[in-house]
Amino acid sequence: MSNDNITLSIGEARLSGWTRLRVTRGIERFPGDFELEMTELFPGQAQDVVASPGDKCVLQIGGESVITGYVDRVVPSISAESHDIRVTGRGKCQDLLDCAAVWPNGQMSNVNAYTMAKQLAAVYDIDVICDLEGLLMIPQINIIPxxxxxxxxxxxxxxxxxxxxEDRSGNMVLARAGTEVMASGVQEGINIEAATAERSMDQRFSHVTALLTGTNNMQDLTSITAPHFTATDPNVPRRRERVIFAEAGELGWEVGKQRALWEVAWRRGRAEVIHVTVDNWRDVEGNLWEPNKLIDVLIPSLKVSGDQAGTVPQRLMIAEVSYSLDESGTHAQLTLMPPEAFEPKPILLYPQYGDLVGTVPLR
Structure with missing residues (x-):
């Protein structure tokens, strides 16, 4: 890791010499965030760190940007033994999380997820990245004050x-579950320092029922004859019911199915979460571990494999990655989940009128 120098760029200044690092990014973590710490190796070193809360910054590992955003806090401290300084910050998208959505009259019409996000994010000077076409058009969205x-x-x-x-450049990203595979994986006895398999049932339900909350049911006869949709999880061993509201609006009732299927898939994926700590920030080709990419995992001792014999790797999604540096060296903590947790089944949507059905694939 001799080439993986850690630098925090603020204006023209490039700050290095950090002794502790944590950078965390994920496909369900918005935005990415970091924490840096420096302990003086010689008197006055910590005072050389020119950083103020609110400064624009770019955090780089080995010359690659990992967070583009702002400094949130600067915390100097002293004791009889040392002088320290700690700097924390988050990506540019923090303004989209912390601040209220701004739009005239609080209502948007005839938009899809991308065009809506792009207009709202532009208020805070943030770009939106989406390379998907044919997204569902939404007649009307009301923004809650x-x-x-x-x-x-x-x-x-x-x-x-x-x-x-959020991506490394501080843009908001709208994407489906990724299909790109990292050049190498993680394997027991090879590059895994520690691993935990978290399997649960307490947040899963045998039946998830979505209730319609549309405002024009006469355009969709199904919403009158069957005003709900129930998705099932066959791997829940006993009856456990959950009811959610599907804010389908004028889209037609069938769109509520996607909400129920997403809920089941989301909970099923999080019922098997693998946490691993590896000894490197990069794969064998030198790529930083990246959220929304697939990785092959083989941990026979924890029954994490693609076969019962424990010889074939299981392909999982990197949901979150943390790069860390401390007294024990460099490490990467990966949170891994089944890809199905982010990829619901294709469903039927009503393009405009509820009784006109067309198949809309997710890919």
Whole structure:
């Protein structure tokens, strides 16, 4: 890791010499954030750190940007043994999370998740990246007073099965579950320092029922004859019911199915979460571990494999990655989940009128 120098750029200044680092990014963590710490190696070193809360900054590892955003806090401290300084910050998208969504009259018409997000994010001078076409058009969106831009986008993106996260450049990204595979994986006895398999049932339900809350049911006869949709999880061993509201609006009732199927898939994916700590920030080709990419995992001792014999790797999604540096060296903590947690089944949507059905694939 001799080439993975850590630098924090603020204006023309490039600050290095950090003794502790934590950078965390994820496809369900919005925005990315970092924490840096320096202990003086010689008198006055910590005072050379020119950083103030609110400064624009770019954090780089080995010359690659990992966070583009702002300094949140600067915390100098002293004791009899040392002088320290700690700097924390988050990506540019923090303004979309912290601040209220701003739009005239609080109502948007004839938009999809991307066009809506782009207009709302532009208020805070943030770009939105989305390379998908044919997203579901939404006749009307009402912004709840005090609701943040992220909250508006996230609840709307559910109906197009989109993930909402921040990239290294501080842009908001709308994307589906990734299909790109890292050049190497993680394997017991090779590069895994520690691992935990978290399997649970307490947040899963045998049946998730979505109730319609549309305002023009006469355009959709199904919403009158069957005003709900129930998605099932066959791997829940006993009866456990959950009811949610599907804010389908004028889209037609079938769009509520996607909300229920997403809920089941979301909970199923989080019922098997693998946490691993590896000894390197990069794969064998030198790529930093990246959220929304697939990785092959083989941990026979924890029954994490693609076969019962424990010889074939299981392909999982990197949901979150933390790069860390401390007295024990460099480490990467990866949170891994099944790809299905982010990829609901294709469903039927009503393009405009509830009784005109067309298949809309998720890919």
């Amino acid at each position: 005090g609701e943040s831009t992220y909250e508006v986008v996230e609840r709307t993106a559910r109906y197009s099965a989109l993930l909402v996260y």
